[in-house]
Amino acid sequence: MQAVLNLDIGYLGLCALSVIGAIAYGLLIGGIIRKVMARIQSRIGPPVWQPYLDVAKLFFQRTSIRHGMMFYLAPVFRTVGGIGIYLLIPIVAGMPGLAGFSFNGDVLLVIYFMFFGCLGMALGAGESGHPHAIIAVSRGLSQMSSYELPFSLALIALVAQVGTFSIGGIIEAQAGGIGNWYLFMNPLAGIAGLLSFLGMQMYSPFNIVLAPQEIPIGPPTEYNSTFLGLMMSGRAIFGVAKSALFMNLFLGGATSIPEAMIKIFVVYMWAVFVGAVFPRFRAEQSVRFFLRWPTWFGLAGIALAMLMKHLAS
Amino acid sequence: MSTTIPIGPFHPVLEEPEYITLQVDGETVLDADMDLGRIHRGxxxxxxxxxxxxxxxxxxxxxxxxxxxxxxxxxxxxxxxxxxxxxxxxxxxxxxxxxxxxxxxxxxxxxxxxxxxxxxxxxxxxxxxxxxxxxxxxxxxxxxxxxxxxxxxxxxxxxxxxxxxxxxxxxxxxxxxxxxxxxxxxxxxxxxxxxxxxxxxxxxxxxxxxxxxxxxxxxxxxxxxxxxxxxxxxxxxxxxxxxxxxxxxxxxxxxxxxxxxxxxxxxxxxxxxxxxxxxxxxxxxxxxxxxxxxxxxxxxxxxxxxxxxxxxxxxxxxxxAPTFVNIPTYRPRVKGETISDATVIFAIIDPCYSCTERMAAIDPTGRRIANAQDLIKLSHQKTEWLKKNL
Structure with missing residues (x-):
């Protein structure tokens, strides 16, 4: 809470710069992913800077399509959700502009922001009136509810083990080397987190929400121009923020910008590589998957955390 | 309550322009109809x-x-x-x-x-x-x-x-x-x-x-x-x-x-x-x-x-072309399945719509009548005619 109270213009400026950097890094990762996927598939692929060109082009376009107010606000909600998570969590511990506004209880606020972005998107898609977008919203909300359960269980396991609701506190508890990372200290919660992270990132096999071949692109199917550009930016920072969150919870956080960039990239690529070797699940198959193994791992992670706490006392 | 989901005429799952409508209840497909005739080349x-x-x-x-x-x-x-x-x-x-x-x-x-x-x-x-x-x-x-x-x-x-x-x-x-x-x-x-x-x-x-x-x-x-x-x-x-x-x-x-x-x-x-x-x-x-x-x-x-x-x-x-007779098999396959499965079902016959289209059937008022049921009806009529005349 201390960081929130010590706000000044300079600090906010650094935070704004950091947000722009995160969006740029998210877009770069998007470009690298396209290149890596192309190589896996024996293609050349687009240049890594293609997402920058796409976003720039979209921001310079105007639309004459008129929908309701929520349609225009949805990309804003989406982007704000991503920025909210990004600013809450420490990207690089102790570095101005990247240290985040972590306080006790921020874990709960992060979960709220994750829902906030997706719900905004859902409202916008519903307002678009496109039947494909509405199907995608129903799929997206059911998938989100199902992967949030194991993710929340993994978080509860960490909170029980560390004894704090602060992401900063969880990072501090992992200081001292790789052996202290919660991915290894509580591998069961780590697995639950890793599996639910696949659902968050929406790559195969959990990309039924977007499903380009069934309901072309899903919720954003009616979006174009600046709104789509904003949505792409939101997706870029959302991806970085979620990867950084996972880094903080299970991989010991980061103490320098290169370390943070590498860890975020590795976490991001986990979802990409899984996506390269699996086809897409149906909506109910995704839900069933998250409610089975990841949930069991999450519950076992809580039991392990309680046991370790008991043994330590 | 059922909803109609349009697939096509231009859709990523279709390599050629065709129009398929799904009657769905939630994600479950209740029925499907195929409306051909968009790539007739004479x-x-x-x-x-x-x-x-x-x-x-x-x-x-x-x-x-x-x-x-x-x-x-x-x-x-x-x-x-x-x-x-x-x-x-x-x-x-x-x-x-x-x-x-x-x-x-x-x-x-x-x-x-x-x-x-x-x-x-x-x-x-x-x-x-x-x-x-x-x-x-x-x-x-x-x-x-x-x-x-x-x-x-x-x-x-x-x-x-x-x-x-x-x-x-x-x-x-x-x-x-x-x-x-x-x-x-x-x-x-x-x-x-x-x-x-x-x-x-x-x-x-x-x-x-x-x-x-x-x-x-x-x-x-x-x-x-x-x-x-x-x-x-x-x-x-x-x-x-x-x-x-x-x-x-x-x-x-x-x-x-x-x-x-x-x-x-x-x-x-x-x-x-x-x-x-x-x-x-x-x-x-x-x-x-x-x-x-x-x-x-x-x-x-x-x-x-x-x-x-x-x-x-x-x-x-x-x-x-074989697709002509394989297209109607969509209906028995797709009924009761989900929308996600419908797209794979459409692809399973390896459809070739442009190969199929030999005609555009219209009724006396000029309305196109070449959907799945109409094609089956026409096919049956033609078979009956052939039986009588051969």
Whole structure:
């Protein structure tokens, strides 16, 4: 809470710069992913800077399509959700502009922001009136509810083990080397987190929400121009923020910008590589998957955390 | 309460413009309707304005994938009308190209199926494995597609012997790659989850709807023109008709995958036993007559009928691509499945809409009536008419 109270213009400026950097890094990762996927598939692929060109082009376009107010606000909600998570969590511990506004209880606020972005998107898609977008919203909300359960269980396991609701506190508890990372200290919660992270990132096999071949692109199917550009930016920072969150919870956080960039990239690529070797699940198959193994791992992670706490006392 | 979900006319799952509507309750499909007629090209009329030789090249344009099938069926129809047999070497050469076409068509479908279920790696790898087959076709005929090779009486050009060794090597590699894909499909729990027990077409439904090709064989309906009415060099080759009993999407996929291995066997035998001699029996004129040619194309039986009047142009040229009879099988397959499955079900027949469209049916008020039920009704009316008049 201390960081929130010590706000000044300079600090906010650094935070704004950091947000722009995160969006740029998210877009770069998007470009690298396209290149890596192309190589896996024996293609050349687009240049890594293609997402920058796409976003720039979209921001310079105007639309004459008129929908309701929520349609225009949805990309804003989406982007704000991503920025909210990004600013809450420490990207690089102790570095101005990247240290985040972590306080006790921020874990709960992060979960709220994750829902906030997706719900905004859902409202916008519903307002678009496109039947494909509405199907995608129903799929997206059911998938989100199902992967949030194991993710929340993994978080509860960490909170029980560390004894704090602060992401900063969880990072501090992992200081001292790789052996202290919660991915290894509580591998069961780590697995639950890793599996639910696949659902968050929406790559195969959990990309039924977007499903380009069934309901072309899903919720954003009616979006174009600046709104789509904003949505792409939101997706870029959302991806970085979620990867950084996972880094903080299970991989010991980061103490320098290169370390943070590498860890975020590795976490991001986990979802990409899984996506390269699996086809897409149906909506109910995704839900069933998250409610089975990841949930069991999450519950076992809580039991392990309680046991370790008991043994330590 | 049911909702209507439109698929098409332009949609990523359709390579050609078609309009399909799904009646859904939530994610569950209650019914489907197919509204064809958006890519009618007037092929039959065009064919009736060309000479016999030109016809074989025209009908290749019916389909960009199974162009050899239509061309061969047309050549067979004219040979039937003229009472001429192709030379033995031509029969073998025709069989080689036709089976190579089956290989690249089935591999194309494997890629598209991967694309539709979000398996991009299989999509791209399938198409990568297909490339050497297109190269082989180019080496034999001069073209990757639309070979301009089949003519009444034989084939247009001979193939030098030095062409075959690299093709045999490519076939060995293709065989290995196909086995890799078969393993990938049959061992992947997500693919099995998407295909097994989904979109079942029973054998009774397959017969009722007149399903053809891998769609019929995937439902345990054991039909294959290559064995049942042998043409080309099929009777002289050792191969098996692949049949699966389950009728689901996985069964049809397995039929296509295993058929590729059989096609490789056929091509290798044809190359090994390729007879020498002439490649074409010249047909100078065709008397007033009728002829029928049908071949087992990758998607099922391609049927061509010609009626000649003593000139060098056909009086009537009727064409029927297998997709025409396979499209109505969407309905029994898709009912009760989810919207996600519907797109795979549409793809399972390996549809070729532009090959199918021979007409645009309208009622007296000018309203188009060519949806699935109307086509079945028209088909039944025509069958009744034929029964009475033949």
């Amino acid at each position: 092929m039959e009329l065009l064919a009736q304005e060309k000479t016999f030789d030109q016809d074989c090249f025209l009908v290749e344009r019916i389909c960009g994938i199974c162009s050899a099938s239509h061309s061969w069926a047309t050549a067979l129809a004219y040979e039937d009308a003229a009472g001429v047999e192709p030379t033995p070497r031509a029969r073998y050469l025709r069989t080689i190209v036709h089976e190579l076409e089956r290989l690249h068509s089935h591999m194309l479908w494997v890629g598209l199926a991967g694309h539709i279920i979000g398996y991009w790696t299989v999509y791209m790898w399938g198409w990568k494995y297909r490339e050497p087959i297109l190269d082989a076709l180019e080496a034999i005929t001069g073209n990757r597609n639309n070979y301009a090779w089949y003519v009444p009486g034989g084939v247009r050009r001979d193939v030098p012997d030095e062409v075959w060794p690299p093709i045999l090597k490519a076939l060995d590699e293709f065989n290995d790659n196909t086995n890799l894909l078969i393993g990938a499909v049959l061992d992947d729990p997500v693919i099995l989850g998407r295909l097994k027990g989904v979109g079942i077409l029973t054998k009774e439904d397959a017969i009722h709807y007149g399903a053809l090709g891998p769609v019929a064989r995937g439902s345990g309906y054991d039909i294959d023109l290559r064995r049942d009415e042998p043409y080309g060099a099929y009777a002289e080759c050792d191969w098996n008709v692949i049949v699966q009993e389950d009728g689901d999407l996985l069964a049809v996929s397995v039929v296509r995958l295993l058929e590729m291995l059989e096609s490789v066997k056929i091509v290798k035998q044809c190359i090994k036993n390729l007879p020498g001699g002439e490649i074409r029996n010249e047909i100078r004129e065709i008397p007033r007559s009728e002829g029928v040619g049908h071949v087992e194309a990758p998607r099922g039986e391609s049927f061509h009928y010609v009626r000649t009047n003593g000139t060098n142009m056909p009086e009537r040229h009727k064409m029927r």
